[in-house]
Amino acid sequence: MTPSIRTSLLALTCLACLGVAPGGIRARSQQEEGRPPQDRVLSMFMQAKLDHSKDVLEGLTIGDFEQIVRGAEALRQLAENELWRVNPDITYTRYTEEFIRLTEALEEEGREKNIDGATLNYVNLTINCVNCHKFVRDRRVTFREPETLRR
Ligand code: HEC
Numbered sequence: 001m002t003p004s005i006r007t008s009l010l011a012l013t014c015l016a017c018l019g020v021a022p023g024g025i026r027a028r029s030q031q032e033e034g035r036p037p038q039d040r041v042l043s044m045f046m047q048a049k050l051d052h053s054k055d056v057l058e059g060l061t062i063g064d065f066e067q068i069v070r071g072a073e074a075l076r077q078l079a080e081n082e083l084w085r086v087n088p089d090i091t092y093t094r095y096t097e098e099f100i101r102l103t104e105a106l107e108e109e110g111r112e113k114n115i116d117g118a119t120l121n122y123v124n125l126t127i128n129c130v131n132c133h134k135f136v137r138d139r140r141v142t143f144r145e146p147e148t149l150r151r
Contacts (some may be wrong), residue, residue: 041083042086048074048078049078055074056072056122059071060118060122075099076107079096079099079100080100089139099125099132102124105122106118127129
């Protein structure tokens, strides 16, 4: 074996150790594709929150109260869906209860054409989103444990 081949072999081995070899990258994407179907369903379900909250924001900015009410209603219905309950943890439950309370208030303010109240509640709702997500990330309450997800 010539020294240069030996050097490249050594370099390849090191890359493999660091997980940067092409094989390492392929393994990761295969893992993504192999994610259990309920994770993908969950992902789409959760993503809908963003769509509906954008609708509410649009409604607030153009003064379309029907759109605010529809968006808030759709958000509340998501929170009442079984898929939302990825974890029985009390903190998660509290964030969920707060989310439902805020979406109900938003619905009502939309019906009353109370733009200032609805805007304030939209901000509160956004804070609730971020806080629950911080909690979910810190505690890793979901995703890798299908058994936990089904509960
Ligand atoms: C009570 C907790 C909770 C609240 C409140 C909450 N979420 Fe989530 N959200 C989750 C969980 C749990 C996931 C799934 C995380 C995972 O896939 O591991 C998630 C995932 C998401 C995702 C990623 C979906 C994906 O996989 O692509 C988006 C986007 C999202 N939420 C938006 C929102 C928005 C917008 C709000 C507020 C209007 C909100 N969420 C409020 C718990 C919450």
